[in-house]
Amino acid sequence: MTTSPADSSAVIARLRAVGCVFAEDEARLLITAARTPAELDTMVRRRIDGLPLEHILGWAEFAGQRIAVDPGVFVPRRRTEFLARQAIRHAHPGAVLVDLCCGSGAVGTAVATALGDIELYAADLDPAAVECARRNVTPFGGQVFQGDLYTPLPAALHGRVDVLTANAPYVPTDAIDLMPPEARLHEPQTALDGGTDGLDILRRVIAGASTWLTSEGTVLVESSERQAPELAKAMTHNGFRPHIASSDDLGATVVIGTRGAATTFTEAPDSAQPDG
Known part of the structure; x- marks a missing residue:
């Protein structure tokens, strides 16, 4: 999904406010994964609620690969x-x-x-x-x-x-x-x-x-x-x-x-x- 710089900054600010250390990177991934503004808002709210980023995206980067990770499954470190x-x-x-x-x-x-x-x-x-x-x-x-x-x-x-x-x-x-x-x-x-x-x-x-x-x-x-x-x-x-x-x-x-x-x-x- 394409967003304006102002919208991207707003997502970053929301994530940073709850202590996300890599707010810019997480915002970029969420924005890329979302198909609509409503879906992006839902994903950001789930992250703010503490759900692991990988469970929201449905994958984790591991050894250069995207590994599918479902909600409730251990996230590879x-x-x-x-x-x-x-x-x-x-x-x-x-x-x-x-x-x-x-x-x-x-x-x-x-x-x-x-x-x-x-x-x-x-x-x-x-x-x-x-x-x-x-x-x-x-x-x-x-x-x-x-x-x-x-x-x-x-x-x-x-x-x-x-x-x-x-x-x-x-x-x-x-x-x-x-x-x-x-x-x-x-x-x-x-x-x-x-x-x-x-x-x-x-x-x-x-x-x-x-x-x-x-x-x-x-x-x-x-x-x-x-x-x-x-x-x-x-x-x-x-x-x-x-x-x-x-x-x-x-x-x-x-x-x-x-x-x-x-x-x-x-x-x-x-x-x-x-x-x-």
């Missing part, structure tokens, strides 16, 4: 692009990739976009996320299953998975109330709450990974910098060689467990450090 990037580095064309706690399917979609020919599977507990993820991964031949972690995956995948990723919830339960309202009020609790120390689900991911991976397979999980050493210990306990990769630019941390020979990558300004 920019820092998770680092998880996708690390997965790409450990995968190869033709690889079998499983993305657990897939949400919108952003990580699997990013890997499939980069590598082209992969065998992609994803799973999530939330039915809304599963429906949304199917829209994103099906064009790549991917399949999405609903259920708890490994439970819904086809048994034929046992021992065949080359790369397993998980952006599982890792926020401690007591810290949920400290999150921005647009996350804690508009995203599913199951996508945020990682238990007492935030690591309940990630420990389960790591404990179950070896059954599904090939003898040279890799498991990669996103966490906070503070939690990473504990997850590296869990990797070691479950027979993996762990290392911790981080990106200062994205404020991201990924703990990587390999079953074969240990491999450490360094990519400025990102870093990877052996651990355990």
Whole structure:
């Protein structure tokens, strides 16, 4: 939709008044997406009410792609692009990739976009996320299953998975109330709450990974910098060689467990450090 400079300024002012840090960028996106002035007004009011911008637009930018994101579905964070990037580095064309706690399917979609020919599977507990993820991964031949972690995956995948990723919830339960309202009020609790120390689900991911991976397979999980050493210990306990990769630019941390020979990558300004 085309608007006058005065109308655009009015939208920016409305967004800025409620604390939108990137009011100019958000206004531009909303104006572009709206088909009529009435629709634009509705979209701006929804944003003012605290709805995530991505839920209003229906998509999130992730690793250079537009990922469909439906209302109520976890919005992929920019820092998770680092998880996708690390997965790409450990995968190869033709690889079998499983993305657990897939949400919108952003990580699997990013890997499939980069590598082209992969065998992609994803799973999530939330039915809304599963429906949304199917829209994103099906064009790549991917399949999405609903259920708890490994439970819904086809048994034929046992021992065949080359790369397993998980952006599982890792926020401690007591810290949920400290999150921005647009996350804690508009995203599913199951996508945020990682238990007492935030690591309940990630420990389960790591404990179950070896059954599904090939003898040279890799498991990669996103966490906070503070939690990473504990997850590296869990990797070691479950027979993996762990290392911790981080990106200062994205404020991201990924703990990587390999079953074969240990491999450490360094990519400025990102870093990877052996651990355990």
